[in-house]
Amino acid sequence: GRGIVHLVGAGPGDPELLTLKAQRVLQAADVIFHDSLVDPRVLDLARRDATRVPVGKRRGAPGVGQAAIHDRMVAAASDGQRVVRLKGGDPFVFGRGGEEVAALEAAGIDVHVVPGITAALGCAAAAGIPLTHRDHASAVTLLTGQVQDGDAEVDPATLAGGDRTLVVYMGRAGASTLARRLIAAGVPAGRPVAMIENGTRPDQTIRTGTLAALPLLARQVGGGPVLIVIGDVVRAAPAWKSRTPSS
Amino acid sequence: GRGIVHLVGAGPGDPELLTLKAQRVLQAADVIFHDSLVDPRVLDLARRDATRVPVGKRRGAPGVGQAAIHDRMVAAASDGQRVVRLKGGDPFVFGRGGEEVAALEAAGIDVHVVPGITAALGCAAAAGIPLTHRDHASAVTLLTGQVQDGDAEVDPATLAGGDRTLVVYMGRAGASTLARRLIAAGVPAGRPVAMIENGTRPDQTIRTGTLAALPLLARQVGGGPVLIVIGDVVRAAPAWKSRTPSS
Known part of the structure; x- marks a missing residue:
């Protein structure tokens, strides 16, 4: 297939504030690109053998650039992996989700957005x-x-x-x-x-x-x-x- | 005890957009006071023997008044029941959750709010x-x-x-x-x-x-x-x- 990416809102911190849908998608993921602010307890909900790739900026330290994040998601999805892009809060509220959706669509990748508690x-x-x-x-x-x-x-x-x-x-x-x-x-x-x-x-x-x-x-x-x-x-x-x- | 009420956001419609916490609280509830807009599939997540009480207004039909909702929640919680007040979306965004929290606190009832996908x-x-x-x-x-x-x-x-x-x-x-x-x-x-x-x-x-x-x-x-x-x-x-x- 042409690949699929789920942009998933990880919520505000408490892992119980993830949605049921986010949990389901996370547990099916082969690779998870996640912000540094995502709580480790949320990442613990993923499969043990899923690849976890931190891509977020931390205070005072440069993160992976936005274009590089797009490229890595496109590569993984094109490779047939089930990709989750896990973002703190909600992907569409100060999450740059719009830019990521546009980049993935431009590359012919199916994108779905799972909202989160902002x-x-x-x-x-x-x-x-x-x-x-x-x-x-x-x-x-x-x-x-x-x-x-x-x-x-x-x-x-x-x-x-x-x-x-x-x-x-x-x-x-x-x-x-x-x-x-x-x-x-x-x-x-x-x-x-x-x-x-x-x-x-x-x-x-x-x-x-x-x-x-x-x-x-x-x-x-x-x-x-x-x-x-x-x-x-x-x-x-x-x-x-x-x-x-x-x- | 003095009773406890959870004000729970039911999310926007899709039952998979409930949070894990909302699902847990819902499944523990003895009685659920719910808006009429809450999707029936969300109510299906509650225990089969839980009492479901619709209290919301429907278009063109008067609902239970706000004061009566407060009274019924206070009565149920004071009676030792685990009460959930289930509201469409998020309780604190156009949900009158603030008024309900204040009324319950005034009656000495413990209140917790579980956010929802607005x-x-x-x-x-x-x-x-x-x-x-x-x-x-x-x-x-x-x-x-x-x-x-x-x-x-x-x-x-x-x-x-x-x-x-x-x-x-x-x-x-x-x-x-x-x-x-x-x-x-x-x-x-x-x-x-x-x-x-x-x-x-x-x-x-x-x-x-x-x-x-x-x-x-x-x-x-x-x-x-x-x-x-x-x-x-x-x-x-x-x-x-x-x-x-x-x-």
């Missing part, structure tokens, strides 16, 4: 923060924090109105810039924020505060994956309630 | 539409279409800039209003849109077109759950490519 959903459930709420938020925006300071085509200020929740992925490094921009644009400095590190994992930590304190919270967290939630919905979190007993 | 993720994967893209979309906004014409505190126009994807849940009835507002606010009438009905289910249909054609697409779909995706990312969908071979 960090926003996993962390919200684990932190007790509803992303939308009848009274507080009728929309939620997922934004990557990995935008250069000068070139933001998405103005975060327009995404954080009073009736919305803003969720920022990979936002630790840009936290100060984000807070400054939002406050300069008129978002109240007292708007609640939560910073969740290692969400859904045993070592999950949740820090809550106000938008003005976001830079401070960013300095307090460790080296794990971080998700930031900004909005009144954060008041529902037990971590917020315990820090402000009067609210 | 419709945006499930439909994107099934339709081949990346929600974000390095070149086309650095943010994605999930919005409910069930906002009254006069009282929209979230202005959809601010959510559909050139570098963003807008996903509208339950947007069939409001499709004409939404398209009119977006175009009036300067969003190009030619921006690609996809309307996905019964996403991830065997009877899934995908219609693509431009923002100007959104009202027409809304009139063409049947009675199943509908998700609307607006943004340049729709060009990646096979359904878009097949209708515009020159693009």
Whole structure:
């Protein structure tokens, strides 16, 4: 055959948050190209004799380039192997899944996408923060924090109105810039924020505060994956309630 | 004990898109309060002797009121039963999960939330539409279409800039209003849109077109759950490519 690749969302960390379909596809795989952020316990769900190939970037270390990932997937699939491309969270939310699908299709490979629990959903459930709420938020925006300071085509200020929740992925490094921009644009400095590190994992930590304190919270967290939630919905979190007993 | 309730996301339709954790919790449940939109094949995963209680609203028919749902969950949990509240998609994305968690906590019941694949993720994967893209979309906004014409505190126009994807849940009835507002606010009438009905289910249909054609697409779909995706990312969908071979 012309080969087949499954792009599979590995979810936010907790291996139990994989879908049944992801588990089935993973267990059938001959070779698995995986991000470095994928939890080892997820990889343990694959067959023992499956080949595991780490291709993700790690902080401070270059990964395999995107074009090389495409080439290796095409080669393996063309060779008749059942290929899984395992990505943290969901393949189509900040996962570059669109680029990989396009490259595989261009090479004549069948591609199927298996969605995953993206960090926003996993962390919200684990932190007790509803992303939308009848009274507080009728929309939620997922934004990557990995935008250069000068070139933001998405103005975060327009995404954080009073009736919305803003969720920022990979936002630790840009936290100060984000807070400054939002406050300069008129978002109240007292708007609640939560910073969740290692969400859904045993070592999950949740820090809550106000938008003005976001830079401070960013300095307090460790080296794990971080998700930031900004909005009144954060008041529902037990971590917020315990820090402000009067609210 | 004081009782325990799991709020569980049932995912977008395909029962294989349930998480492993959701399946485990579902199979341990004594009683399941479920939305009417939850796929019967998901309910089949529960124990045969578990009590299934439909509590969701159906189109045109009143459901059990929200307060009555809270009361029945509290009563069952207080009675020592293992309670699952099974909701379509994810409990914290347009699922009123926040209200249910608050009501249960107020009654002294332990609540845990198990996230689910929300419709945006499930439909994107099934339709081949990346929600974000390095070149086309650095943010994605999930919005409910069930906002009254006069009282929209979230202005959809601010959510559909050139570098963003807008996903509208339950947007069939409001499709004409939404398209009119977006175009009036300067969003190009030619921006690609996809309307996905019964996403991830065997009877899934995908219609693509431009923002100007959104009202027409809304009139063409049947009675199943509908998700609307607006943004340049729709060009990646096979359904878009097949209708515009020159693009």
